[in-house]
Every structure is written in structure tokens, then in C-alpha cells.
Amino acid sequence: MSEIINEVRKGFYLDSVALMRLSAEISALGGIFEAVLMTGTPANQQIMKDAGLLNETGAAASANDLVIALRADGTSSANRALAHAQKSLQGKTKNTASADRRYSTLSSASAAAPEMNLALISTPGAYAAREAQLALDHGMNVMIFSDNVSVEKETALKRKARDLDLLVMGPDCGTAYINSVPLAFANAVAKGSTSVIAASGTGLQEFSVLLTQLGAGIRHGIGVGGRDMSDEVGAISTMMAIDLLAADELTDQIVLISKPPGEKTANAVFEKLASCGKPAIACVFGLKEITQTNIQQADTLLAAAEMAAGARLDVPDHPKNAQALVKDMNAKRKILKGLYTGGTLCTEAHLVLRDNNVHVSSNALQSDPSTPHQLIDLGADEYTLGKPHPMLEPAVRTPFLLDELNDPANAVIMLDIVLGYGAHHDPAHEVTQAMQSLQGVTDKPVVIGTVCGTRDDPQNYLQQCEALTQSGVILCSCNSEMAKLGAAILARL
Amino acid sequence: MSASDLLTSGPKVLGVGLNGFIKDLQSQNIAALAVDWRPPATTDPHVLAAADHLSNDSVGESVDKANEKAIERMLSADPVLVEVQPAGDLIEGLGKHKILHAGPPLEWQSMCGPMRGAVCGAIVLEGWAKTLEAAEKLAAGGEIEFSPNHHHGAVGPMTGMTTQSMPLMVVENRTYGNRAYCAINEGLGKVMRFGGNDESVIEKLQWLESTLGPLLADTLLACDGVGLKNIIARGLSMGDEMHQRNVACTSLLLRELAPTMARVSEPDTAYEVLKFISGNDQFFLNVAMAMGKAIMDPVRDITNSSIVTAMSRNGTEFGIRVSGCGDEWFTAPVEMPRGLYFPGFSENDANPDMGDSTIVETVGLGGFAMAASPAVAGFVGAGSASDAANYTNQMAEICCTRNPEWTIPALDFAGVPSGIDVRQVVNSGITPTINTGIAHREPGIGQVGAGIVNAPLACFEQACRALDKRLSAV
Numbered sequence: 001m002s003e004i005i006n007e008v009r010k011g012f013y014l015d016s017v018a019l020m021r022l023s024a025e026i027s028a029l030g031g032i033f034e035a036v037l038m039t040g041t042p043a044n045q046q047i048m049k050d051a052g053l054l055n056e057t058g059a060a061a062s063a064n065d066l067v068i069a070l071r072a073d074g075t076s077s078a079n080r081a082l083a084h085a086q087k088s089l090q091g092k093t094k095n096t097a098s099a100d101r102r103y104s105t106l107s108s109a110s111a112a113a114p115e116m117n118l119a120l121i122s123t124p125g126a127y128a129a130r131e132a133q134l135a136l137d138h139g140m141n142v143m144i145f146s147d148n149v150s151v152e153k154e155t156a157l158k159r160k161a162r163d164l165d166l167l168v169m170g171p172d173c174g175t176a177y178i179n180s181v182p183l184a185f186a187n188a189v190a191k192g193s194t195s196v197i198a199a200s201g202t203g204l205q206e207f208s209v210l211l212t213q214l215g216a217g218i219r220h221g222i223g224v225g226g227r228d229m230s231d232e233v234g235a236i237s238t239m240m241a242i243d244l245l246a247a248d249e250l251t252d253q254i255v256l257i258s259k260p261p262g263e264k265t266a267n268a269v270f271e272k273l274a275s276c277g278k279p280a281i282a283c284v285f286g287l288k289e290i291t292q293t294n295i296q297q298a299d300t301l302l303a304a305a306e307m308a309a310g311a312r313l314d315v316p317d318h319p320k321n322a323q324a325l326v327k328d329m330n331a332k333r334k335i336l337k338g339l340y341t342g343g344t345l346c347t348e349a350h351l352v353l354r355d356n357n358v359h360v361s362s363n364a365l366q367s368d369p370s371t372p373h374q375l376i377d378l379g380a381d382e383y384t385l386g387k388p389h390p391m392l393e394p395a396v397r398t399p400f401l402l403d404e405l406n407d408p409a410n411a412v413i414m415l416d417i418v419l420g421y422g423a424h425h426d427p428a429h430e431v432t433q434a435m436q437s438l439q440g441v442t443d444k445p446v447v448i449g450t451v452c453g454t455r456d457d458p459q460n461y462l463q464q465c466e467a468l469t470q471s472g473v474i475l476c477s478c479n480s481e482m483a484k485l486g487a488a489i490l491a492r493l
Numbered sequence: 494m495s496a497s498d499l500l501t502s503g504p505k506v507l508g509v510g511l512n513g514f515i516k517d518l519q520s521q522n523i524a525a526l527a528v529d530w531r532p533p534a535t536t537d538p539h540v541l542a543a544a545d546h547l548s549n550d551s552v553g554e555s556v557d558k559a560n561e562k563a564i565e566r567m568l569s570a571d572p573v574l575v576e577v578q579p580a581g582d583l584i585e586g587l588g589k590h591k592i593l594h595a596g597p598p599l600e601w602q603s604m605c606g607p608m609r610g611a612v613c614g615a616i617v618l619e620g621w622a623k624t625l626e627a628a629e630k631l632a633a634g635g636e637i638e639f640s641p642n643h644h645h646g647a648v649g650p651m652t653g654m655t656t657q658s659m660p661l662m663v664v665e666n667r668t669y670g671n672r673a674y675c676a677i678n679e680g681l682g683k684v685m686r687f688g689g690n691d692e693s694v695i696e697k698l699q700w701l702e703s704t705l706g707p708l709l710a711d712t713l714l715a716c717d718g719v720g721l722k723n724i725i726a727r728g729l730s731m732g733d734e735m736h737q738r739n740v741a742c743t744s745l746l747l748r749e750l751a752p753t754m755a756r757v758s759e760p761d762t763a764y765e766v767l768k769f770i771s772g773n774d775q776f777f778l779n780v781a782m783a784m785g786k787a788i789m790d791p792v793r794d795i796t797n798s799s800i801v802t803a804m805s806r807n808g809t810e811f812g813i814r815v816s817g818c819g820d821e822w823f824t825a826p827v828e829m830p831r832g833l834y835f836p837g838f839s840e841n842d843a844n845p846d847m848g849d850s851t852i853v854e855t856v857g858l859g860g861f862a863m864a865a866s867p868a869v870a871g872f873v874g875a876g877s878a879s880d881a882a883n884y885t886n887q888m889a890e891i892c893c894t895r896n897p898e899w900t901i902p903a904l905d906f907a908g909v910p911s912g913i914d915v916r917q918v919v920n921s922g923i924t925p926t927i928n929t930g931i932a933h934r935e936p937g938i939g940q941v942g943a944g945i946v947n948a949p950l951a952c953f954e955q956a957c958r959a960l961d962k963r964l965s966a967v
Contacts, residue, residue, distance in 0.1 A: 247497065
């Protein structure tokens with residue numbers, strides 16, 4: 001029992017070798033006795049006729065037409081084979097040499113690699129919203145590293161994403177960990193079961209680094225961007241993140257690291273966190289108290305990490321050294337300065353200093369401008385417009401650092417050195433170079449620093465610490481401890 | 494991929510911006526791909542807004558749908574070279590003192606040197622003036638009516654002169670019944686398409702009119718035309734891209750014509766004509782151009798479609814037409830070609846880009862099919878075969894589809910990119926790459942080199958805004 005089916009494609013040409021290859025492919029399909037694809041020249045028609053494959057449909061084809069002729073065990077096999085042939089004739093929509101292919105647009109790359117599920121956008125801010133929009137249109141979650149994106153655009157993107165069941169991290173999301181994979185500025189931290197929702201980058205970095213030192217580890221770190229919990233944005237991404245982490249089987253506890261949420265938003269966020277069904281820790285800088293009693297509160301990132309790990313970090317008593325450090329200092333030196341590359345670290349230091357009776361002004365928090373003590377977050381929008389972020393290019397900090405080192409009024413200068421993926425390969429270098437200007441000088445300020453990094457980071461952690469110490473920087477075990485030392489130094493002047 | 498899938502299965506990351514982040518992920522064996530991102534070339538926020546509007550939501554869908562229709566018409570075309578006739582018989586109103594030229598509309602005052610030279614030569618050819626000086630006076634005095642080839646179903650290479658007595662080849666699109674015309678290629682050396690206009694040029698044209706044209710007409714009539722789709726398909730696998738390299742297609746066409754030609758003519762005439770064609774590697778270019786026009790004309794005027802239906806230059810301006818905007822031209826100053834020069838010439842001698850031949854790129858050949866023609870990539874300074882592939886792959890980023898019948902062996906038989914989408918041009922900042930000959934800037938000297946040129950982005954920006962305006966008006 002067999003059936004002969006012919007189909008003609010008018011005016012279709014394909015190279016005869018390609019057609020023979022395709023003929024063999026179709027012949028090999030189940031239920032097909034024989035199949036051939038040929039142009040309808042008289043000679044070809046004769047071949048098909050002799051093979052018993054030609055019927056009146058194929059016989060009517062012209063030399064410019066393509067004949068698909070086959071003998072099958074029934075109509076369904078034949079139709080399957082015809083469909084297969086037609087699909088193969090449609091050709092390849094893209095060539096396979098993708099290793100060398102470069103894609104100029106998010107759309108073309110996404111079409112070529114549809115498995116991608118997260119777009120990491122780090123274009124200049126003016127273009128970021130447009131690319132994020134495109135990414136959402138292609139069904140991807142988005143991490144916007146870029147800053148200088150307007151709050152209106154941020155809100156619109158997050159609303160759209162929520163409707164699509166997609167997550168927007170950022171804008172100005174410097175750090176994230178998804179499934180323990182470090183994204184953008186992030187350290188090689190230990191895997192674990194603690195998940196974090198963080199407003200921005202270095203808070204999450206410092207926390208995850210300390211958690212690793214404490215022997216625990218990170219599951220997810222969702223960066224939501226510094227403005228997410230403002231009343232304008234309404235914590236869209238934060239609320240989604242709480243739901244996601246609450247549902248994530250491998251997350252045991254949730255840590256929130258942020259500045260105080262907007263007045264209208266705060267209660268909703270804390271209510272949701274308190275009732276998410278998992279233990280919650282909040283490190284909300286500048287918020288005195290959270291009313292939801294089942295949220296544990298931490299004042300510093302160290303305290304939060306210790307709560308999460310259920311262990312204490314073995315920290316040397318840095319403030320005890322203050323006396324020795326100021327022993328020979330010129331009495332005219334009375335001022336504390338801090339030059340930060342990490343925004344959240346700057347905020348944390350600001351608050352720790354305040355709690356230790358040192359009032360500073362800074363661009364990280366609302367503050368008293370009359371005080372001479374000052375911290376600067378050099379990664380803030382106003383310093384990065386048209387310039388690289390100081391964690392990418394530490395040389396951005398150097399002119400500021402040289403000014404402060406040589407200012408005769410300065411008693412203590414605080415610095416953060418952030419390691420990890422994304423960061424400069426040798427951030428200590430610029431600091432040690434600047435420190436050379438103090439070589440042989442007796443009347444000089446104390447320079448204290450903290451290295452945010454792990455031993456698995458791509459920079460050599462120990463070498464970085466060693467170089468800084470050699471150059472005269474007094475290293476502290478974490479940022480909040482450095483701020484305490486800074487306050488202690490001022491107290492002993 | 495929903496947000497919870499992301500957390501469960503882990504990140505697979507597409508990077509847009511800093512490549513270092515993607516390299517970091519790749520070093521940890523995480524799936525990550527960096528987009529070769531650059532800021533959009535378009536800086537006008539209105540243009541970007543128009544492109545966004547045309548790309549997104551329901552408007553985007555209606556444009557996509559219209560483009561599908563446009564692509565279907567392109568791919569289902571069946572172009573056949575059917576006959577040769579004098580232009581005056583084919584084109585209504587093409588009579589005394591009327592000259593058709595390449596590119597968007599243009600008056601004498603704005604014409605570049607070669608274009609003026611060709612106009613003067615054409616006037617002498619037609620006998621409207623006895624000398625070139627008298628011809629120039631006639632043209633400068635406003636006595637000649639100028640009109641673009643594209644407005645009359647025709648195309649012409651470089652200066653693209655079409656006047657009443659010139660024999661035109663006719664390509665019929667048998668699927669849609671429309672016809673398109675192009676003059677016969679004059680060969681190399683001093684030729685009117687490069688602005689040549691001396692006696693030898695005129696004599697060559699007269700011979701085309703008296704000898705080659707009629708014999709080609711008889712031949713085509715006797716063999717019921719020559720199907721062109723298959724010739725192109727085979728030519729691509731033989732190293733032609735049909736703009737700068739036509740040696741394979743010319744040979745294939747010659748093979749189709751020669752037996753019948755031998756039968757319908759005197760042996761001496763057949764010898765003369767066959768010798769002329771076989772000595773001119775670019776003979777097929779004009780056939781490919783008429784074919785391009787015949788394929789694209791049924792695509793004109795599809796409401797909402799953002800597909801480019803014509804690209805063309807007149808030596809002064811570059812113009813494009815877009816399906817959803819009908820016969821409106823979007824023009825911008827034409828760019829200078831970059832390329833290699835014949836001995837004794839340099840870019841100082843070059844005329845800005847010129848000709849209707851970009852219809853070939855409009856259907857996915859020429860610069861779009863560079864991967865098929867590594868030899869041409871060498872000509873334009875690219876050199877290696879992989880460079881040639883890059884040109885084609887880049888053009889795929891601004892096209893809706895690939896042509897399943899016109900495939901390129903070196904790209905694993907992927908088809909040539911087809912259907913230029915003005916939205917994708919504006920979004921990516923990638924403009925069409927065009928393979929072109931380079932004319933001397935002075936009239937009468939001819940070709941001095943060959944190279945590539947890009948279509949100006951401004952044409953596509955204008956088209957985007959105009960199409961957006963039309964869609965918003967509904």
C-alpha cells in the first residue's frame with residue numbers, strides 16, 4: 001500500500017547538491033519509501049517518472065519550478081514529510097557561526113540567544129531606560145547598573161515590569177547576587193541561605209563580605225536601587241523581592257539593607273517583611289525604630305551580618321589605638337574627612353560617627369553644613385556624570401585625596417577600598433601613590449582605611465591590604481569599625 | 494522568563510554597556526553575552542520617540558504585520574527578463590527634451606559634474622543639440638525637463654540617463670504583472686553613466702540602439718524571456734553580489750541567451766553582440782537593477798509598513814522611499830564613497846555617490862550579500878572572507894528576514910538579509926552598506942575606482958518620523 005504525492009513550488013531555485021541532501025533527509029523520515037526534490041526540467045521529470053514518483057501535479061511543473069515528489073505509506077506520513085520539506089526550504093533565518101557573531105542591539109542579541117533571562121544594563125544613564133524598556137519587551141528581567149535615570153522613568157519601568165511578572169533591579173544598582181552569582185560590583189562570597197534586599201551596592205557588598213568572614217553565605221542579593229523605597233516609586237521592586245524571597249525554598253532568612261523608606265511606603269514594606277513567613281533582619285540607616293517587633297534591627301552592617309550568621313566577628317579593638325596614633329600630631333589638626341567610593345559605606349560611616357558624637361556633613365545624608373568634618377561619596381550622581389565610577393577608576397579619587405592629605409587642618413582621613421568583580425584590578429595602587437606625598441613628612445594626618453573584599457576576589461586581597469599598610473594606611477576590619485576609630489581619634493585630640 | 498524563574502534557575506546574562514561585567518561572568522562559567530552596544534547614532538529625541546512608538550505595543554504590532562505583507566510580496570516575486578524596447582515606446586510622455594536621471598528629483602543647477610556631462614551627452618545623442626556646448630546652454634536655459642527614473646518605472650546606473658531613443662531592458666514580475674526598465678550596460682572605459690560624453694561614448698550608445706538592443710529583443714522574444722531568480726541564486730554561490738561583481742551572472746545569462754541568439758541573427762551580428770557581452774563583466778548589473786525595481790514596486794504603498802522600497806542617489810542627494818509613506822522621498826546630502834582607486838586617481842578626484850543601482854541593496858544584494866563575494870570585500874579594503882561575512886551579518890540587524898532562495902554558502906547557506914526596516918536602522922544606528930563604483934568629479938572622465946558608501950542616517954530618521962506621523966494621524 002503506497003501513495004504518490006507531488007507538490008510544486010513555483011519559481012523556486014535551490015542548488016542541486018542542496019536538493020539532493022534534502023531529498024536524502026526526507027527519504028529517511030518514517031513512512032517514506034522514496035522522496036526527491038528536483039527542478040522540473042524535462043530531464044528531471046523523466047528521472048522522477050522512471051522512479052515511479054511523478055504524478056500529474058509534478059508533470060505540470062516547468063523548468064523553473066521545484067518539484068517535491070514522494071512515495072509514502074499513507075497520507076499522514078506524506079503530509080508530515082511535505083511539511084518537513086517545506087520547512088527546510090524556508091531556509092535558515094540565521095547562520096550558525098554565532099561564536100564570532102557580534103550583535104549591535106539588545107534586540108538582535110536577544111533573538112539569537114533567547115535563553116538569556118537577565119539584561120545587565122550599564123550604558124550612560126541617558127540611554128539606560130530605553131534599553132531597559134527593550135529588555136522588558138523581550139521578556140527579560142533587568143538590572144540597571146546605570147545611574148542618572150529619572151525617577152519618572154524608573155517608576156514607569158517598574159510598573160511595566162510588575163505587570164509582566166519581571167523584576168527590575170536599580171537604577172543605580174551596583175551589586176546583586178542571583179543564585180549566589182555575583183553581578184556587576186560584587187565579591188566572591190560564600191554560598192548560603194541568607195537573602196538580601198538592598199537599596200544599593202556597597203551596603204550589600206560589605207554585608208556579604210562580613211557574612212562570608214563569619215562562615216555563612218549568600219543565596220540571593222536583590223538590589224532595588226536607592227529610590228525604590230521612596231514614596232514616588234512606592235517600593236515596587238522591594239515588595240516584589242519580598243514575595244520572591246518568601247517563596248524561594250533555599251532562602252532561610254531575609255535581610256533588608258536600606259536608607260529609611262518614604263513615610264507613606266515604610267509601613268507597607270515593614271508589614272510585608274514582618275509577615276513574609278521567614279525570619280527578617282533590617283539594617284535601615286537613620287531609622288531609630290521599626291514598630292514591627294518580629295523584625296530584628298541592626299545599626300550597622302557588621303551587626304546585621306552577625307545576627308544573620310548567629311556568630312560574632314573577632315574584631316580587634318581599633319579605638320584603643322587612637323591614643324598612639326595622635327601622640328605626635330600637630331595641635332592645629334582637628335578635622336575629619338572621608339573620601340568614599342561606596343555610597344552606603346559613606347552613609348553608614350556618617351551615622352556611626354554621629355552616634356559617637358562626631359557630626360559630619362556629607363552628600364550621602366541630610367546633614368549639618370556648619371560642621372567642618374566632611375564625608376564625600378564620590379560615586380554619587382553629581383560626581384559621576386560623564387565620568388567613570390571611582391570603583392571602576394580609582395584615579396578619580398586621587399586629586400581629592402592629595403588635597404586632603406596636604407590640608408594642614410586635617411587630623412584624620414577615612415578611605416574605603418572596594419574589591420571584587422567589576423571593580424578596578426588594583427584599587428590600592430592609587431591610594432599608595434598618593435600616600436607617597438607624605439613620605440618623610442612629620443606633620444601629617446592619620447589615614448585610616450577599610451578593604452571590602454574576600455580572599456577569593458579577583459584582586460589579591462592580602463596583597464592589597466599589605467600594600468596599603470606599607471604605604472602608611474591604618475586598616476580596620478570593617479567600615480563601621482573604621483568610623484569608630486575616626487571618632488576615637490577626634491576625641492583624643 | 495518570569496522573576497521567579499530567574500531566582501530558581503540562576504542568571505543568564507545579556508550585557509548592555511560595560512563589557513567587563515560580562516567577562517567576569519564568563520570567567521566564572523556563567524552564561525553571558527555582551528551586546529556590542531554603542532549609543533544610538535540618532536541624537537534627536539523626537540526621532541527616538543518615533544522609533545520607539547513604531548516599535549512598541551499595538552502600533553508596533555501593526556507595523557510588524559504590514560511588514561510581513563511587504564516581505565511576502567518581496568519573496569514571492571517572479572522577475573523575468575522579457576524584452577527590449579526603445580524608452581520612448583515604454584515610458585509614457587518620454588519625448589523630446591525630456592531626460593530621466595538617477596536618484597531623487599534634481600534640477601540642472603544642483604547637478605554634479607558627471608551628471609551635467611551625461612545630460613549634455615544625452616542631448617547630443619538625441620540630436621536636440623549639435624555640440625556639447627549647445628547642449629549645456631539648452632539644459633542651463635531650462636529647456637530640458639528632468640525627472641527621476643524611479644517616477645517612471647525605471648532605474649539607471651550612476652548618472653542613470655534615460656532618453657526616448659535608448660533601448661531599455663524590460664523585467665516583468667510575473668507574480669504581480671508589473672514591469673520595470675533599465676538601460677543596457679555600456680561596458681567599461683568612457684561611458685555616459687560616469688558622465689562620459691565624447692564621440693566614442695555617443696557611438697557606443699548608437700550601436701546599442703541599432704544592433705545590440707534589437708537582437709537582444711529578438712532573442713528574448715524567441716526564448717520566452719529569462720527567469721532571473723534562479724540566475725541570482727546560482728550567481729551568489731559563484732561569488733557574485735550583483736553590484737560590484739557580476740561576472741558569474743553575466744556568464745549565466747550569456748549561456749541562456751547565446752543558443753537562441755545564434756539562431757535568430759546573422760552570424761556576424763551575433764558574434765559582435767556576444768563578444769560585447771562576454772567582454773563586459775558588469776553587463777548583468779543593469780538586468781539586476783531592473784529586476785530589483787520589478788521586485789520592489791509591488792511593495793510600495795503598504796499602509797503602516799516601515800520597509801524601504803527604494804534607495805537612490807543623484808550625485809547630490811541620497812533618497813529613500815518607504816512602503817508606508819508611498820512615493821515620498823526622504824533625502825539627505827549624499828556621502829563620499831571609500832574605496833580603492835585606479836592608478837593615477839585618488840579620493841580628490843572622486844565624485845559623491847551616485848546612481849539608482851542601490852535598488853540592488855534594497856532587495857538584499859550588493860553590500861548586503863558581501864559574504865557571497867569575498868573578492869569584492871577585498872576591493873573595498875576589508876580583505877578577508879570573514880570581514881565579508883561581517884558586512885552581511887550586520888545588514889541582517891536592520892532587515893526583517895533572510896531570503897530562503899538566495900543563500901550564501903559561506904554563511905552555512907543562510908539567506909541574504911531582506912527587507913530593510915527603517916525602525917531597525919534608527920534603533921541600531923547601522924545604515925545600509927552599499928557597494929559602488931566611483932566616478933570622477935569632472936564630466937567626461939569616467940570611473941576612477943570602486944568602494945563602499947553608507948546610506949545617510951538622516952534619510953531613515955526622516956522616514957521614521959513621517960511614518961509615525963501617518964500612524965498617529967489615524
